[in-house]
Amino acid sequence: MTSRRTEIAIIGGGAMGAWTAFHLARRGARVMIVERSFPGAQASGVNYGSMRIQGRFLPQLPLSLRAQRIWEESERLLGTDVEFRRTGHLHVAVDAAQQAKIERYAADALAYGLGVEILAPAAIRRRWPWIAPHAIAASWSAIDGAVNPRLVVPALAARLAALDVAVLQGRRVTGAERLGAGFRLETAEGDVIEADMLVNTGGAWGADVAAWFAEPVPMFVAGPSEMVTEPLPYFMQPTLQIVDGSIVIRQVERGNVIIAGHPRGPADALKMRARMPGAKTLTNLQRVADIIPCLSGASIIRSWSGIEGYMPDMIPIIGPSATTPGLWHAFAFSGHGMQLCPGLGAVLSELILDGRSETPVGAFAIDRFRQTQTVDEDYLRQEFDAGVVKA
């Protein structure tokens, strides 16, 4: 049995844990990450990499825009290019309801400092002639981007080593409890870790950690559907997304086109497996051809999914524990956490070290489920395969 002490222990070395450690360590805190496998092994390493800002839950925009500013600086901060590119993001409307939705969002987002441009069919055709003619309107957000998720957490891990953050890999935390004024953690591999403060960035497993502190949350696990083509000549700069999320298409500079589609499917958080069912691949393939006809005939070489924690209101849990002083949560990012992670790390480090942050995150409090929540079941039915959402 190995015994260790630290100031702040972080459970989970995904993008949230790693960026939080980065911001904390830069301010001199002593931090230790405990990660079951390796940094970026789960959602943070396999996601779609869209840094979409437009369309987000409006109260999340301050956090999202803060994250955006850090992404812009990521190469300098991390000392390596994690392929963050400000590609722009297009929300494409194919019916009147979708058009109304993007127009309303464009108006509402202004109050949060996000300006997006609404485009008519002629403008769409002029700028992106490869989009099918049934796109009747689009909303263009120029500051949105994309990143290579495979590279982000490994790059952060290298920076963390330089900042003296201990990253314990291959260690699964099996339990944590309050001990005196601090915390005591145990791992399946026999480590005991004592810390003054504890951060839960356990991703799709974060609800287990919360449960150790008598804070059950109605999280469920699902996997977005992804696939990728062989490299093709580079032709599309922006990420294209149909407003209902039914299909999202982007191209990386080396040429591969990456495709995400709805609804999200089942994922197994125990066996650590998530796969894209064949029927869904077929649906998504057809959607790709319908909105970008020139992609017909391109080869799909792989599909994949990942394991993500979702809340019934489709927004994450961020902030202090409601039961245990010194415990902080940031998990269940409900399919859109990759864009947020650098900002989340900054905000959480401020909350932990200063007790406050300029960036509001009150909407994401863990105790919001204590009151009866109205859950939009119809919406969830569209977003997930049958049987995925647990009541």
Place this chain on the structure above:
Amino acid sequence: MSHMDGPGIVIVGAGPAGIGAADVLVRAGLRPVLIDEGRRPGGQGYRKSDPTLGLSLGYARAANYKRIHAVFTALETQIDYRPETLVWSVDGRAAYLAERGAVVDAGLSYDRLILATGATDKIAPVPGWTLTGVYTLGGAQVILKDQGCSIGRKVVFYGSSPLLYLAAAQYIEAGAGKVTILDTTPFARKAAASLKIARAPSVLCNGVALLAGLKARGVTIVSGVSGLRIDGEDGRVAGVSFQAGRRPMRLDCDAVAIGHGLRAETQLAELAGAELAYDATFDQWLPRTDADGRAADGLYLAGDGARIGGAAAAELAGRVAAMACLADLGRSIDKAELIRLRTRRDAYHASQEGLAQAFAWPRHAFADLPDETVLCRCENVTAGAVRAVARSLEGVSDINRVKALTRCGMGRCQARMCGLAAVEVAAAARQEAAEALTYYRPQPPVKPIFIPEPALSEV
């Protein structure tokens, strides 16, 4: 669905294993679906030439070849045979198909699935293996068998595998020019393994006769070759340099076929729920089955895709798996016959273990492979890049992580070509056993599929 009159059984692979399985099912009064991505039945070894070419190749006059094709011909009208059809995924008891490249818009549901997906080449890359004029051993055979063509005028067969000798003989018989065999396993290992190989006496006899025939035709055979590199001129093969024992040698040639035996096609099996485990005899991850090929509920595996065994064993294994499937469906089966088939199959398998020793995977060569050698052809990733990342891994060693950080195995072939070599290079760099790195996780599609035409009409 076409199998209205009974339980739906889908067989993937129309090689000896799949044909053997179909034969058993038809005899039991069932009408299975037999799917194969190839144009004609026979699988890899008993590949049928393009009939319009009117070729008469020696291997196609052999008794074994004729028998398997006769079995198929007798079955053809009693099964739902679907050539040129790729099974690109299976889940939820449905097989997802692409016919002549076009995805079929709904899955084919089944009650039972028999996978007889065979094997392809197991490759140990060498410097220069991406030059024009280098083929896999299997590729060189396919070109000959399918089209009657040779990969070059002066051909070197390099690697270690019984197929190296077989392919060389097929080339000579078809009238190829100069043929040389460079085998990485020392001859002494072959002699030492002969007793084991003799567990299936025909395998040893055929091998000895093959060797004698090659020698009689003046084919140069060098055993115990190491450090081979393929030299190029203007991007094309010009020759090979290597060591025979300690002696440096060089040969002019215009084509090289490389292969170190077979690598089972296991991706579909894994997607269908089979568990894989490392097999130290064949130096690869193979699906686990019971003695009759059961791998999971409703899933049966047979042939080289389950265990490298050669064509005769494959056919027997196909028959055994089909009988297991029948038994599980509650049909009565001839138990004595099942035991006879198993015993014969097991003799071939035992003999194959001898072959695996006589034609060894060059495990110790991977550490010496120059850093600049390309391992992953699709993504152009070098051995050096894989080594550097492999050495840096902490905590959990996992080839999938090496892949994520280097792109090795991330391209069109999804590591089917470079995967085992990447594992060996990484393992050598970490001074770990290959097994410790675990294997590449498969995901659908098992081979590329095309994005279809738009369904919405253009305005």
